[in-house]
Amino acid sequence: MKMTPKIFFGGSILVWAASISIMVIFPVISMKNKPSEIWRPMTEKEKEGLKVYVNNGCSYCHSMYIRKVDWGIGAERIARPGDYYGQEPAILGSERTGPDLSQEGGEHTDDWHKAHFINPRFTRPMSVMPSWEFLGEDEIEKLTAYIQSLGGKDADLRIARQKYWHKQAIEAYKAGPDSNIRWLHSKIPDGWRKMPNPYPATEASVSRGKNMYMKFCINCHGPVGDGNGRAAPYLNPPPLNFTLLRRHLEDDKYIGGILYYQIMNGITGTSMPYFKKDLESEKIWDISNFIAKEFIGYTDSDTEPKGIDASYESEKEKE
Amino acid sequence: MTDNFRTGNSPNFQEGGLRGFFSKNSALAFIVAGSAWFIVGTLYGLFSAIHLMAPEFFNNIPALVFGRVRPSHVNTVLYGFVVTTLIGLGMYYTPALLKTKLWSEPLGWVSLFLWNITVLSGPVFFSMGMSQGREYTEYLWPFDVTFMIAIVTIIINLVMTIIHRKEYVLYVSIWYFVASFIWIGGSYFIGNVMWRPSTGALPGILDSIFLWFYAHALPGLLLTPLAIGAAYFIIPRVTKTPLFSHTLSIVGFWTLVTFYSHIGGHHLLQAPIPHWLKTMSVVDSMMMFIPVIIVIVNLWMTMRGRGNLIMADPAAKWVAMGLIWYLIVGAQGSIQSIPQIQKVTHFNNWTVAHAHIAVLGFSGFIALGGVWHVIPLITRRKLYSQRLANLQFGLVMIGLTGFFLVLTIAGLIQGEAWYNGETVYRVLPQLQPYMILRTIFGLFIISGALVGFYNLIRSIRKPKEYPYISASHAVIIETQKNPEI
Ligand code: HEM
Ligand code: HEM
Numbered sequence: 001m002k003m004t005p006k007i008f009f010g011g012s013i014l015v016w017a018a019s020i021s022i023m024v025i026f027p028v029i030s031m032k033n034k035p036s037e038i039w040r041p042m043t044e045k046e047k048e049g050l051k052v053y054v055n056n057g058c059s060y061c062h063s064m065y066i067r068k069v070d071w072g073i074g075a076e077r078i079a080r081p082g083d084y085y086g087q088e089p090a091i092l093g094s095e096r097t098g099p100d101l102s103q104e105g106g107e108h109t110d111d112w113h114k115a116h117f118i119n120p121r122f123t124r125p126m127s128v129m130p131s132w133e134f135l136g137e138d139e140i141e142k143l144t145a146y147i148q149s150l151g152g153k154d155a156d157l158r159i160a161r162q163k164y165w166h167k168q169a170i171e172a173y174k175a176g177p178d179s180n181i182r183w184l185h186s187k188i189p190d191g192w193r194k195m196p197n198p199y200p201a202t203e204a205s206v207s208r209g210k211n212m213y214m215k216f217c218i219n220c221h222g223p224v225g226d227g228n229g230r231a232a233p234y235l236n237p238p239p240l241n242f243t244l245l246r247r248h249l250e251d252d253k254y255i256g257g258i259l260y261y262q263i264m265n266g267i268t269g270t271s272m273p274y275f276k277k278d279l280e281s282e283k284i285w286d287i288s289n290f291i292a293k294e295f296i297g298y299t300d301s302d303t304e305p306k307g308i309d310a311s312y313e314s315e316k317e318k319e
Numbered sequence: 320m321t322d323n324f325r326t327g328n329s330p331n332f333q334e335g336g337l338r339g340f341f342s343k344n345s346a347l348a349f350i351v352a353g354s355a356w357f358i359v360g361t362l363y364g365l366f367s368a369i370h371l372m373a374p375e376f377f378n379n380i381p382a383l384v385f386g387r388v389r390p391s392h393v394n395t396v397l398y399g400f401v402v403t404t405l406i407g408l409g410m411y412y413t414p415a416l417l418k419t420k421l422w423s424e425p426l427g428w429v430s431l432f433l434w435n436i437t438v439l440s441g442p443v444f445f446s447m448g449m450s451q452g453r454e455y456t457e458y459l460w461p462f463d464v465t466f467m468i469a470i471v472t473i474i475i476n477l478v479m480t481i482i483h484r485k486e487y488v489l490y491v492s493i494w495y496f497v498a499s500f501i502w503i504g505g506s507y508f509i510g511n512v513m514w515r516p517s518t519g520a521l522p523g524i525l526d527s528i529f530l531w532f533y534a535h536a537l538p539g540l541l542l543t544p545l546a547i548g549a550a551y552f553i554i555p556r557v558t559k560t561p562l563f564s565h566t567l568s569i570v571g572f573w574t575l576v577t578f579y580s581h582i583g584g585h586h587l588l589q590a591p592i593p594h595w596l597k598t599m600s601v602v603d604s605m606m607m608f609i610p611v612i613i614v615i616v617n618l619w620m621t622m623r624g625r626g627n628l629i630m631a632d633p634a635a636k637w638v639a640m641g642l643i644w645y646l647i648v649g650a651q652g653s654i655q656s657i658p659q660i661q662k663v664t665h666f667n668n669w670t671v672a673h674a675h676i677a678v679l680g681f682s683g684f685i686a687l688g689g690v691w692h693v694i695p696l697i698t699r700r701k702l703y704s705q706r707l708a709n710l711q712f713g714l715v716m717i718g719l720t721g722f723f724l725v726l727t728i729a730g731l732i733q734g735e736a737w738y739n740g741e742t743v744y745r746v747l748p749q750l751q752p753y754m755i756l757r758t759i760f761g762l763f764i765i766s767g768a769l770v771g772f773y774n775l776i777r778s779i780r781k782p783k784e785y786p787y788i789s790a791s792h793a794v795i796i797e798t799q800k801n802p803e804i
Binding site for chain 2: 001003004005008009011012013015016017019020022023024027028030031033053054055056057058059060061063065067068069070071072073079080081083084085086087088089090091092094095096097098099119120121124126127128129130131132133134215277278
């Protein structure tokens with residue numbers, strides 16, 4: 001075969017055009033473009049938030065679709081084509097330096113987002129997300145509106161739930177610290193309340209718990225557990241002061257189960273996130289041991305009622 | 320005949336005053352610009368790397384926030400360093416292989432100007448928080464236009480050069496070089512959705528099909544043909560042998576454009592796009608190994624038995640290493656297109672490692688080799704320093720190899736942990752040591768960029784008394800002509 005200019009130019013253009021028709025034009029014609037059941041139109045403010053998102057390159061760290069293999073935030077909904085209906089641009093993203101955001105709406109309260117945008121390490125101490133304080137209040141508000149809309153109608157449901165409990169949490173908080181804690185505990189299922197920490201607060205357990213506390217909680221609840229972390233000024237209600245819990249033991253005995261449940265489940269309506277996806281049981285019990293020993297100054301760990309001791313526990317540590 | 324390689328660049332390429340300068344040298348200007356962008360682009364890479372290592376290092380500085388410096392890095396190294404340099408090489412070797420001059424040097428300067436305006440617009444506007452945001456198509460619409468005009472003027476210049484050629488045969492380098500602009504011109508317009516200036520995007524999920532069609536046309540139909548063209552030019556000249564096989568060149572060329580233009584979907588294997596599109600891109604990604612291996616075999620057989628010539632030549636060494644990276648990239652690429660593998664490798668630093676050995680290792684190495692090969696031909700004098708060229712090779716090689724290892728490991732850590740159900744946040748602390756190492760290896764690459772720029776400038780501005788070398792290399796074009804053509 002001789003590569004004459006005719007063959008060369010003609011062939012190059014032809015083959016390329018053929019690919020374009022298959023890979024680009026054909027999808028244009030054949031792909032159905034219908035909203036999915038969770039889709040809803042974006043408000044003006046949310047659209048402006050999307051612009052801020054696009055212009056500032058959030059998409060280099062955050063993806064916008066959940067796959068079958070995923071576990072983390074948003075994993076309840078595997079992405080559908082119709083979720084992106086009319087969104088322009090719908091940047092799916094190619095990297096997850098940070099978590100997927102396609103279902104982020106309603107995961108957190110607005111005040112959590114505000115503190116997080118001003119400095120992500122306020123709410124997430126190990127975060128590598130940049131601080132966006134320089135964007136100014138106005139842009140951060142737009143961004144928050146956009147983020148809270150992610151997930152469409154599902155997000156709206158989550159937001160409604162956040163708002164409902166937010167109102168109650170605020171009221172409880174205004175009624176004073178002790179009634180606030182009583183209110184918090186009244187929402188915990190009974191079984192969890194009358195439950196000690198089943199695992200001994202050994203030195204090792206407490207120090208593992210401390211490590212986790214530094215990585216997850218310290219900038220809200222503070223280095224001494226009094227609720228005065230760096231994020232506190234932005235949060236309403238503010239993070240709980242653990243030292244008050246001494247007065248609120250269930251049956252004057254139990255606190256381990258309460259701590260576990262609150263850490264696992266979070267307190268919807270407040271900025272207290274759930275840690276169920278981040279921390280498995282070993283780590284949550286260790287943190288509870290740490291909080292109990294270090295900040296509350298009392299531990300119910302390894303007391304009755306309890307079942308058969310786990311095989312790793314040693315007798316000596318128990319004294 | 321001895322004039323073949325002087326095309327527009329006589330030994331006194333510096334003479335003739337300002338007007339004289341602009342009536343030649345556009346190829347040289349592209350090369351110099353490319354080396355300068357190498358420095359700028361890798362510095363932006365450094366800022367990005369520092370952020371991931373220590374996120375409060377540049378806290379709250381708008382122009383240095385990660386989301387803005389990362390696109391500045393990626394676009395500047397891709398379009399600014401690699402593509403600009405490779406265009407310069409082609410603007411030199413195309414007329415040389417056709418035994419003529421570039422049709423219009425002033426038009427070449429126009430292309431250069433528009434091209435560099437486009438590249439410059441990246442860091443300038445991204446740092447102010449203005450970007451179209453879709454990866455690899457971030458440039459704002461006015462600069463999409465300058466991009467397109469630059470491409471069109473280059474095409475016109477090359478077509479006219481081909482029409483006015485004195486050598487009948489079109490050598491394989493020319494196919495690749497000229498075709499890449501035709502392909503990228505069309506793909507850029509479509510992939511950038513240039514008919515919607517405000518967002519540069521289509522509404523809905525369809526947009527991602529356009530985007531990733533383009534995002535794989537960029538490496539596949541621009542970087543790859545540009546780099547292969549330069550490699551096909553340099554290797555036979557250094558080994559002083561004809562190209563191993565003309566047939567392989569032909570097959571390699573047509574399979575490249577056939578397969579490469581079908582694989583954009585492999586970036587979206589787990590996204591909600593039509594199934595047939597995914598299947599097609601996976602199959603074609605496997606097939607991509609054919610054009611890769613053809614180029615490798617063809618050039619390797621050309622080099623066979625002449626490794627000493629390659630190793631002794633500061634330029635050819637880069638090119639040969641670039642081909643090795645190409646083999647690795649191609650093999651890795653085909654493997655990571657398999658959906659089962661991508662469950663783990665997608666979304667993390669594994670891909671960033673692939674991107675660096677592809678863009679810097681394959682096309683960047685060949686571009687740098689091209690610089691050191693072509694500069695003596697343009698200036699007609701030896702390089703200022705072969706040792707500096709070798710030092711640069713060592714620095715970039717250490718940096719990139721380290722990059723590849725460190726990021727691949729980091730990627731596997733992320734991918735496996737997520738697959739096991741750990742959250743993204745939980746894995747962050749495990750990555751930090753690798754992010755620190757990446758920054759350190761990055762410094763090697765940046766040092767390489769600085770050393771190279773210094774060497775380039777000194778080579779161009781060498782004192783007059785430095786002896787000119789003879790034009791004996793002109794003979795070699797005859798051997799590049801394969802009898803069967
Ligand atoms: C000329 C040499 C280089 C080229 C061609 C290059 C190319 C690229 C490309 C194509 C990407 C995008 C990767 C993706 O989206 O998967 C990227 C990202 C990146 N590069 Fe480079 N790079 C070069 C040098 C450097 C250097 C010297 C450093 C560090 C000092 C660096 C640090 C980074 C960082 C931190 C990212 C972002 C990764 C992320 O988002 O996780 N690069 N580079
Ligand atoms: C030759 C066969 C090749 C195949 C089959 C291939 C395959 C792939 C695949 C499957 C991905 C996506 C990975 C993921 O997101 O999980 C990818 C990413 C990438 N490839 Fe290749 N590749 C090849 C060659 C190249 C070459 C030659 C270059 C550049 C010169 C290149 C540059 C890139 C870049 C920059 C990315 C990152 C895209 C992003 O931002 O996510 N690849 N490649």
